[in-house]
Amino acid sequence: xxxxxxxxxxxxxxxxxxxxxxxxxxxxxxxxxxxxxxxxxxxxxxxxxxxxxxxxxxxxxxxxxxxxxxxxxxxxxxxxxxxxxxxxxxxxxxxxxxxxxxxxxxxxxxxxxxxxxxxxxxxxxxxxxxxxxxxxxxxxxxxxxxxxxxxxxxxxxxxxxxxxxxxxxxxxxxxxxxxxxxxxxxxxxxxxxxxxxxxxxxxxxxxxxxxxxxxxxxxxxxxxxxxxxxxxxxxxxxxxxxxxxxxxxxxxxxxxxxxxxxxxxxxxxxxxxxxxxxxxxxxxxxxxxxxxxxxxxxxxxxxxxxxxxxxxxxxxxxxxxxxxxxxxxxxxxxxxxxxxxxxxxxxxxxxxxxxxxxxxxxxxxxxxxxxxxxxxxxxxxxxxxxxxxxxxxxxxx
Amino acid sequence: xxxxxxxxxxxxxxxxxxxxxxxxxxxxxxxxxxxxxxxxxxxxxxxxxxxxxxxxxxxxxxxxxxxxxxxxxxxxxxxxxxxxxxxxxxxxxxxxxxxxxxxxxxxxxxxxxxxxxxxxxxxxxxxxxxxxxxxxxxxxxxxxxxxxxxxxxxxxxxxxxxxxxxxxxxxxxxxxxxxxxxxxxxxxxxxxxxxxxxxxxxxxxxxxxxxxxxxxxxxxxxxxxxxxxxxxxxxxxxxxxxxxxxxxxxxxxxxxxxxxxxxxxxxxxxxxxxxxxxxxxxxxxxxxxxxxxxxxxxxxxxxxxxxxxxxxxxxxxxxxxxxxxxxxxxxxxxxxxxxxxxxxxxxxxxxxxxxxxxxxxxxxxxxxxxxxxxxxxxxxxxxxxxxxxxxxxxxxxxxxxxxxxxxxxxxxxxxxxxxxxxxxxxxxxxxxxxxxxxxxxxxxxxxxxxxxxxxxxxxxxxxxxxxxxxxxxxxxxxxxxxxxxxxxxxxxxxxxxxx
Numbered sequence: 008x009x010x011x012x013x014x015x016x017x018x019x020x021x022x023x024x025x026x027x028x029x030x031x032x033x034x035x036x037x038x039x040x041x042x043x044x045x046x047x048x049x050x051x052x053x054x055x056x057x058x059x060x061x062x063x064x065x066x067x068x069x070x071x072x073x074x075x076x077x078x079x080x081x082x083x084x085x086x087x088x089x090x091x092x093x094x095x096x097x098x099x100x101x102x103x104x105x106x107x108x109x110x111x112x113x114x115x116x117x118x119x120x121x122x123x124x125x126x127x128x129x130x131x132x133x134x135x136x137x138x139x140x141x142x143x144x145x146x147x148x149x150x151x152x153x154x155x156x157x158x159x160x161x162x163x164x165x166x167x168x169x170x171x172x173x174x175x176x177x178x179x180x181x182x183x184x185x186x187x188x189x190x191x192x193x194x195x196x197x198x199x200x201x202x203x204x205x206x207x208x209x210x211x212x213x214x215x216x217x218x219x220x221x222x223x224x225x226x227x228x229x230x231x232x233x234x235x236x237x238x239x240x241x242x243x244x245x246x247x248x249x250x251x252x253x254x255x256x257x258x259x260x261x262x263x264x265x266x267x268x269x270x271x272x273x274x275x276x277x278x279x280x281x282x283x284x285x286x287x288x289x290x291x292x293x294x295x296x297x298x299x300x301x302x303x304x305x306x307x308x309x310x311x312x313x314x315x316x317x318x319x320x321x322x323x324x325x326x327x328x329x330x331x332x333x334x335x336x337x338x339x340x341x342x343x344x345x346x347x348x349x350x351x352x353x354x355x356x357x358x359x360x361x362x363x364x365x366x367x368x369x370x371x372x373x374x375x376x377x378x379x380x381x382x383x384x385x386x387x388x389x390x391x392x393x394x395x396x397x398x399x400x401x402x403x404x
Numbered sequence: 405x406x407x408x409x410x411x412x413x414x415x416x417x418x419x420x421x422x423x424x425x426x427x428x429x430x431x432x433x434x435x436x437x438x439x440x441x442x443x444x445x446x447x448x449x450x451x452x453x454x455x456x457x458x459x460x461x462x463x464x465x466x467x468x469x470x471x472x473x474x475x476x477x478x479x480x481x482x483x484x485x486x487x488x489x490x491x492x493x494x495x496x497x498x499x500x501x502x503x504x505x506x507x508x509x510x511x512x513x514x515x516x517x518x519x520x521x522x523x524x525x526x527x528x529x530x531x532x533x534x535x536x537x538x539x540x541x542x543x544x545x546x547x548x549x550x551x552x553x554x555x556x557x558x559x560x561x562x563x564x565x566x567x568x569x570x571x572x573x574x575x576x577x578x579x580x581x582x583x584x585x586x587x588x589x590x591x592x593x594x595x596x597x598x599x600x601x602x603x604x605x606x607x608x609x610x611x612x613x614x615x616x617x618x619x620x621x622x623x624x625x626x627x628x629x630x631x632x633x634x635x636x637x638x639x640x641x642x643x644x645x646x647x648x649x650x651x652x653x654x655x656x657x658x659x660x661x662x663x664x665x666x667x668x669x670x671x672x673x674x675x676x677x678x679x680x681x682x683x684x685x686x687x688x689x690x691x692x693x694x695x696x697x698x699x700x701x702x703x704x705x706x707x708x709x710x711x712x713x714x715x716x717x718x719x720x721x722x723x724x725x726x727x728x729x730x731x732x733x734x735x736x737x738x739x740x741x742x743x744x745x746x747x748x749x750x751x752x753x754x755x756x757x758x759x760x761x762x763x764x765x766x767x768x769x770x771x772x773x774x775x776x777x778x779x780x781x782x783x784x785x786x787x788x789x790x791x792x793x794x795x796x797x798x799x800x801x802x803x804x805x806x807x808x809x810x811x812x813x814x815x816x817x818x819x820x821x822x823x824x825x826x827x828x829x830x831x832x833x834x835x836x837x838x839x840x841x842x843x844x845x846x847x848x849x850x851x852x853x854x855x856x857x858x859x860x861x862x863x864x865x866x867x868x869x870x871x872x873x874x875x876x877x878x879x880x881x882x883x884x885x886x887x888x889x890x891x892x893x894x895x896x897x898x899x900x901x902x903x
Binding site: 129131228229230231232234235238240241243244247248251273276280282283284286301304305325328329330331 | 445467475483486489890
């Protein structure tokens with residue numbers, strides 16, 4: 008678990024700022040323009056503050072006031088804590104609330120830009136419930152973050168909400184990523200519906216990043232079942248047409264299936280449908296449920312213990328792998344999977360929300376295991392238990 | 405204000421009725437039937453399912469209904485029929501037609517030192533002038549071959565025994581490569597040879613030029629030598645020794661073998677398979693004998709009933725599957741090709757079983773004398789005196805006349821299963837093909853009469869047999885079949901897929 012936000016008391020912070028963290032004073036004032044000095048040391052350790060974009064400190068306003076009179080700059084003081092912030096992190100400082108959100112961490116494999124909080128689906132198990140308000144200002148924040156991040160991260164996600172709802176703004180963001188981060192592998196999560204329109208897909212492909220894959224969810228082999236899960240009529244037809252438009256333009260796609268009580272019973276039918284209708288998919292990810300967001304109110308209709316769907320999972324994985332399709336299991340601790348499926352399991356949970364339970368310390372395959380979501384700390388499979396080394400040896404033989 | 409979540413029936417009540425998309429069906433046995441949609445997706449279902457579908461008496465809440473809808477047998481008002489996607493799948497299945505003629509067979513000589521009973525065309529003669537292709541003919545043939553729009557071409561040397569005119573092969577190969585390079589086309593080169601006359605020098609030439617060898621092996625010595633007489637009666641011994649020599653020089657993956665089934669073969673399915681396994685081949689292609697040339701004339705010696713062939717085929721296939729279960733990676737190519745059509749969304753490059761037929765539009769034969777034929781079988785028929793499928797001559801006719809002429813158009817028209825009587829309604833249509841040359845040779849008419857057609861009987865029986873294998877829930881068997889389809893060993897498949 009890693010904290011990705013903190014808050015403090017904003018002073019002279021009139022608009023949202025995006026800046027790159029430095030934990031030690033930058034001696035050359037000319038190199039401070041993109042930087043926010045982050046410090047919990049006393050003010051006399053800061054040096055002169057000329058040229059920084061902002062200051063973020065745990066110190067009180069009173070302690071800061073002296074230096075600030077000399078150099079007026081935007082400040083968040085009295086921050087709750089700043090221990091999680093490292094030199095190089097890109098953060099956003101919010102006016103009024105004093106909220107400090109980490110946007111990017113150069114060393115992390117789990118960076119993602121939140122493109123928008125709006126969505127045209129309303130999935131029963133959405134982990135990031137949509138908010139229906141105009142948040143097109145996020146684009147400027149994201150573009151600035153892309154400009155600031157150094158060194159270029161190996162991978163960078165774009166998530167939402169539904170990024171394609173941004174239209175032009177998404178193309179601008181992608182163009183900026185192509186300019187600033189040409190070697191980064193970009194992975195965008197989208198419901199794929201907007202790609203049903205060929206002209207949109209054509210423009211997207213023209214603007215896209217050279218190393219871009221799209222992760223698109225599919226929950227059933229038919230419209231009523233899929234549309235129910237995503238709570239949107241017509242979504243299945245559009246997503247399916249979107250997949251095909253993208254394939255026509257040679258855009259690599261990944262199919263994502265969240266496993267829960269509504270998708271597990273016909274999982275084998277779904278993967279058969281995928282092989283017949285979407286054989287061009289670069290990857291199929293079968294994903295364990297994250298108990299957060301909308302999953303909580305809908306848990307009664309969604310919950311199935313992963314331990315109880317091993318048979319379906321085994322058949323689905325074998326079906327795809329036998330046909331040469333690239334298949335992975337996300338978000339499944341190894342102890343709920345049969346040993347034969349371990350090789351398909353990936354450590355998929357982002358570091359900042361990834362936990363292991365106390366029981367896990369005794370486990371022989373802890374190193375290989377992706378663990379649990381933080382949200383699963385108190386609500387998870389009843390079969391989480393240490394794997395004894397005898398079982399591990401047999402499974403890994 | 406958050407929205408409320410809607411119940412399932414807000415996204416689709418069980419529909420009152422539904423609509424049909426094109427599909428065909430056939431009984432598998434007394435309890436099951438096979439339904440196949442326009443893109444070759446199938447469903448094995450209880451007998452009576454097709455009737456229920458058509459009569460609109462399906463339970464629209466059932467799993468079977470969902471399955472039929474997902475496989476585009478039917479659609480309803482809950483969603484678009486996704487016809488674009490069905491069309492894409494159909495197009496993908498037919499994409500073997502892209503690029504037009506890809507396989508170009510050059511008959512560099514008709515001369516051969518073997519005198520096989522089933523051989524269609526070969527001559528035991530020293531008359532080079534009469535039976536060898538000239539350089540001039542070869543050059544004109546190359547002109548035509550490289551007019552094909554295909555981006556990847558295969559050049560196959562056949563005979564007779566093509567090694568008897570190896571100088572011409574040396575003449576053609578660099579020129580073919582030059583043209584391919586200039587046009588940016590891919591080029592594979594194969595020599596179909598009995599290897600009896602292969603010198604080390606020839607084999608090194610093949611290695612250096614990246615030429616593959618395809619040879620003939622009919623089984624163990626007592627079958628092979630009986631089928632393939634040559635002076636000395638030592639064809640088998642020579643073939644086995646030469647396969648090894650060719651492998652040593654070219655590498656094992658560059659030397660393939662084909663077997664021809666004769667009446668004698670029919671009693672020995674396991675011995676033939678064992679011989680291929682013994683010689684470290686990874687597959688066998690259980691081909692039935694063709695009815696042309698000497699084969700037709702010597703029917704008493706090699707002819708046999710289709711039923712006997714099917715019995716042989718099923719026995720051999722069962723034996724091969726059993727070998728795989730015992731850990732020996734070995735595929736039956738015919739089954740592999742048909743299973744690829746059935747079990748995957750992709751086409752095959754198998755020109756002998758497609759619709760429209762491959763004759764002329766997938767394969768062309770340039771005979772030693774400059775005549776161009778629609779297929780190997782077409783020139784065999786011509787050797788028997790019937791030049792019906794002679795498309796033209798490299799010295800007299802233009803590409804457009806040969807490959808766009810009335811003869812080829814008529815032949816192709818007679819080979820579209822979607823419109824052939826007996827095929828148009830057949831559930832196996834997508835997996836099968838037409839053979840106008842065969843039907844002309846055996847029934848006097850390129851369209852042919854399906855109920856009395858050996859071609860039809862054979863393919864119906866084989867495809868049905870493969871479906872009966874698919875109907876079993878035998879996981880190991882499915883793994884074996886996909887190992888064949890993907891040309892992988894079971895170890896790889898299991899290591900990669902076993903879940």
